Amino acid sequence: MNILKLLWCAFLWLRQIVFVLYMAVITIILASVTILLYLCKAPIRVRLMPAWTWSKLAYLGMVVLLWLRIKVEGKKNIPQHACVFICKHQSSWETVIFHGLIPRACFVLKQELLKIPFFGQGLKAVDSIAIDRSQNLKSFKKILQNGKARLKDGLNIVIFPEGTRVPVGRYPKFHRTAMMLAKSTGADVVPVAHNSGKFWPNKAGLIKPGCVVIRFGEVVSSKNFDVDALNEHCYNWINDEVKKLGA
Numbered sequence: 001m002n003i004l005k006l007l008w009c010a011f012l013w014l015r016q017i018v019f020v021l022y023m024a025v026i027t028i029i030l031a032s033v034t035i036l037l038y039l040c041k042a043p044i045r046v047r048l049m050p051a052w053t054w055s056k057l058a059y060l061g062m063v064v065l066l067w068l069r070i071k072v073e074g075k076k077n078i079p080q081h082a083c084v085f086i087c088k089h090q091s092s093w094e095t096v097i098f099h100g101l102i103p104r105a106c107f108v109l110k111q112e113l114l115k116i117p118f119f120g121q122g123l124k125a126v127d128s129i130a131i132d133r134s135q136n137l138k139s140f141k142k143i144l145q146n147g148k149a150r151l152k153d154g155l156n157i158v159i160f161p162e163g164t165r166v167p168v169g170r171y172p173k174f175h176r177t178a179m180m181l182a183k184s185t186g187a188d189v190v191p192v193a194h195n196s197g198k199f200w201p202n203k204a205g206l207i208k209p210g211c212v213v214i215r216f217g218e219v220v221s222s223k224n225f226d227v228d229a230l231n232e233h234c235y236n237w238i239n240d241e242v243k244k245l246g247a
Contacts, residue, residue, distance in 0.1 A: 009206075012206055012209075013206065015065050015066060016065075016066065016206065016207055018065055019061055019062070019065040019066055019207075022061045022065065023058060023061065026054055026057050026058065026061075027054065027118060027119055027122075028118045030050040030051070030053055030054040030057075030122070031050075031054075031118040031119055031121060031122030031125075032118065032122075033050045034047055034050045034051065034122045034125045034126060035118075035121050035122060035125050037050070037125070038124075038125035044104075044126070044127055044153060044155065045104060045154075047125055047126050047127075048099075048104060048105070048126055050122075051099040051105075051122075051126055052099055052100055054099065055096060055097060055098070055099035055100030055101075056100045058096045058097070058100075059096075059097060059100060066207050066209065067209035067210075068199055068200070068207065068208075068209060068210060068211075068212065069210075069211045069212070070097065070211070070212050070213075070214060071211055071212070071213045071214070072101065072214055072216075073213065073214070073215040073216070074215050074216035074217060074218075075101075075216060077190060077216040077217060077218050077219060078101075078102065078103075078190065078216055079188060079190070079219055081188070082104070082150075082151045082153075082154050082155055082156055082157075082187065083151075083156055083157075083182075083187050083188040083189060083190055083219070084147075084151075084156075084157045084159065084178055084181060084182045084187050084188070084189050084190070084222075085098075085102060085105075085156055085157065085158045085159070085189075085190045085192055086159055086161055086174075086178050086189055086190070086191050086192065086234050086238065087158060087159070087160055087191075087192040087193075087194075087238075088160075088162070088166075088192065088193055088194060088238050088239075088242055089160035089162050089164065089165050089166060090165060090166060090167070090168060090194070090195075090196050090197030090200075090202060090247065091165060091196045091197055091200040091201065091202055092165070092200070093196040093199075093200040093212065094160075094194065094196055094214075095107065095109075097214070098158055101214070102156050102158060103156065104154060104155045104156050105155070105156050105158050106126070106127055106128060106129065106150045106155040106156065106157050106158065107123075107128050107129070107158045108128075108129045108131065108143055108147070108157065108158065108159045108160070108178075109123065109128055109129070109130055109131070110130070110131065110132075110133055111130040111131060111132050113130070114130050127150060127153075127155070129142065129143060129146045129147065129150070129157075131143065133163065133164075139177075140177055140180075143159075143177050143178075143181060144177075144180065144181055144184060147181045147185070148181070148184065148185050151185050151187055157178075157181065157187075159177070159178040159181075161174035161175050161177070161178050161179075161231075161234070161235075162174060162175070163175055165202050165203075166202070167197065167202045168195075168197040168198060168202075168247045169247075171239045171242075173235070174231050174234065174235045176227055176228070176231050179222070179227045179228075179230045179231045179234070180227055182222035182230065183222050183225075183226075183227050183230065185222075186222060186223060187222060188219045188220065188221055188222065189219070189220040189221075189222055189230065189234060190216060190217060190219055190220070191216075191217040191220065191234045191237045191238045192214065192215070192216055192217065192238070193214075193215045193217070193237070193238045193239075193241035193242045193245065194212060194213060194214040194215065194242070194245070194247075195212060195213055195242065195245035195246060195247035196212045196214075196247075197247050198210070198212075198245075198246060198247050199212055200212070213245050215241050215245070217237050217238075217241070220233065220234065
């Protein structure tokens, strides 16, 4: 019996290694396409097409190699106009999948990611907002300034208000930056909950087969709340839903 368990575990790790190699290949190819489009001064919506393709191919790899599926709930709540998406951050899964779920997605992310070969240059080419988390004031100003410009260009801003990935069962306070961006621009907010942490580890570890549920909440008008009330509303909704999903 122990031998069977060891063989099963070895098989799960093997398929994960194959998936990592698969992701490396599609990332290099599609990041290169994105960079080329950027150098050719293609419009941002054209530059985002490879990111959408990358996300869809990544999901295909998850299904075939990792046996990890997605169930999307509340997709009708994704508006056509540009808004701010506030999402729980449990793993790197959501950073991969969101490009295929949210149209014209622009991520607020840590600037260390820009140092990754090909991937980092690709992030730059799609107008990601990279911040230095050690410089809170400078990062805050950059998110507000660049976020306003991106929203004006019709991009959806995706922000993880916890500021970093958090393990399952942890519910730290949200930073107020996302809400201040929404209030200052009058942009609507869409809260997003999921249980990716149950399957995709916070750090290094074995990815488990299963089905990640991602739930888009109803659009929240930032005009109906002050910053603190908006922050509390999104915090409560997201974490209540995450708890219902067992994460």
